[in-house]
Amino acid sequence: MSLLFNSPEEKFYVREIARLVSKNPSGVKRELDNLNKMDLVTSEKEGNLKYFKANRxxxxxxxxKGLIAKSLGLPGALKIILNASDVRTAFIYGPYVNNxxxxxxxxxxxxxxxxxxxxxxDVEKRFGRKINYTVINESEYRTQKKSGNRELNKLISSKKILLLGKL
Structure with missing residues (x-):
């Protein structure tokens, strides 16, 4: 449910949701059908796939949506959203981590x-926080890490909140 409500404009099919949340597809399907009956999610068929999305x-x-955001917190919401966005590794660093x-x-x-x-x-608006982000592609990340890039190694060795992947 948190995946759908944190990305209400996106639609997901059952196996995709099951993979993203690491759950059994049949259990996910059962829960989605229950949420659909309660009118909390909508479904639509495209070809052989049935897509679900939050019912705005x-x-x-x-x-x-507010309750889910509060219960997950900012790192939890980021983790779910980034996990659904083809991200290999992501981490929070800097003043937020050090409180x-x-x-x-x-x-x-x-x-x-x-x-x-x-x-x-959308996450910035929901949580009232400014998010400064840097995107680096996977091959560049590996290359900089292997070559001992000082700035990247400083980030990797600093205090951080790992959201996805491995360093």
Whole structure:
């Protein structure tokens, strides 16, 4: 449910959701059908696939979205959103991690995609935090890491919150 409500504009098919949340597809399907009956999610068929997305028209949508955001916290919400966005590695570093400035967050994303403005902008609005992010593609990350890039190694060895992947 948190995946759908944290990305309400996106639609997902059952196996995709099961893979992203590491659950059994039959259990995910059962829960999605229950949420569909309660009108909390909508479904549509495209070809052989049945897609689900959060029902933004449900009177409970704003309340549930807020509750999920509060229960997951900012790192949890980022983890779910980035996991659904083809990100290999992501971590938070800097003042947010050290509790010295909770209004600004620094995020390093290792991904071959570079389409994060909208989804991270939504997270910024929802949590009232500024997210400064850097995207580095996977091959460049490996190359810089192997060559001993001082700035990257400093980030990797600093205190951080690992959201996805390995360093």
């Amino acid at each position: 028209n449900s009177p409970l949508f704003p309340e549930l 010295t400035n909770l209004h600004k967050l620094n995020l390093l994303i290792v991904s071959d995609s570079n389409h994060f403005d909208k989804i991270l902008g």
